[in-house]
Amino acid sequence: MNKLIPLHAGHFSCDGGALFSVIPKPLWSRVYPADENNVTRLTMRCLLVKQGDRNILIEAGVGNHYPEKVKQNNGHEQTDVLPQSLQEHGFSVEDITDVVFTHLHWDHCNGAVLEENGHLKLLFPNATHWCSQRQWEHVPEASVREQAAFYPEILNFLKTEGNLQLVEQEGELFPGFGVRFFDGHTPGQMIPFIESDGKTYVYMSDFIPTKAHIPLVWLASYDLYPVTAMEEKASFLKEVADNDYILFFEHDFYTECATVEWTSKGPKLKETFSF
Known part of the structure; x- marks a missing residue:
């Protein structure tokens, strides 16, 4: 059985207009706060999946x-706390057997590599690292708009030193741990679907970054x-409502989990809660 443990990996921030794209501020600011400079606070919420001797991050x-x-421009806070968060739950970085990246943007994978005195080293030395083949092949072809989100030196280090495995097909990656690909945010974003205690938890990554992004047209400019992205979200959220999936948000500073219902006007937030 999969045991799920949320882990804190720090906070960051971004412009509210970037986070909500064409949605006017008077609308989105009612459900997701911004400061006087229009800056919204986001978090990095990892998820540890323990199944027997395997510890999947x-x-x-x-x-x-x-x-x-x-760091100042992106509002970095507490970005070195992931090892401490693991320790608080009785794990060390050496205990991690697998690290799954939904995609290869800097705020999702760069923390798996540390820089010490000008040299790179793995944070999880015993882990196999995973991402989709489609995302890996996309990186060198990324447009100018997306290039800054990728750090090739770090990614190549993960490939050569981190036993990076490229996932070609959707399906079960580990027992009770499946992945599916969504392309609206970036090609080959690999979203985990995890079975635990008779429920399906979906790790949302940047597919639906906060609960405020549940309405179909509420997209991020990223x-x-x-x-x-909108078409993928419509089909997915109908499936979520029909099957009572639980959404686990990586970036929502205020909300960890949510459920969704489908109405005559489309998807609607049903309930929010934490583990």
């Missing part, structure tokens, strides 16, 4: 690879293909 945070200006 979903995502790894941002890491320590950035100059001070970058989505490369907004029409595709």
Whole structure:
């Protein structure tokens, strides 16, 4: 049986207009706060899936690879706390057997690699790392708009030193742990579907970054293909409502989990809660 343990990997921030794209601020600010500079607070919420001797970590945070200006611009807070968060639950970085990246943007995978005195090292030395083959092949072809989200030196280090495995097909990656691909945010975003205690938990990553993004047209400007993202979300959320899936939010600072119902006007937030 899969045991699920949320882990804290730090906070960051972004412009509210970027987070909600064409949605006017008077609408989105009612459900997701911003400060006087229009800055919204986000979090990095990893998920540890324990099944027997296997300890699977979903995502790894941002890491320590950035100059001070970058950290200030992105509102980095507590971005070195993932090992401590593991320790608080009785685990060490050496205990992690697998690290699953939903995609390879900096705030999802760079934390799996540390920089010490100009050299790179793995944070999880005993782990196999996983991402979709489609996302890996997309990285060198990324447009100027997306290139800054990828750090090739870190990704190549993961490939050569981190036993990075490329997932070609949707399906079960581990027992009770399946993955499916969604392309609206970035090609080959790999979303985990995890069975635990008779329920299905879906790790949302940037597919639906906060509960405020449940309405179909509420997309982030970071989505490369907004029409595709909206179509994927419509089909997915209908499935969520029909099957009582639980959404687990990686980036929502205020909400960990939610359920959804389907109405005559489309998807609607049903209930929010924490583990």
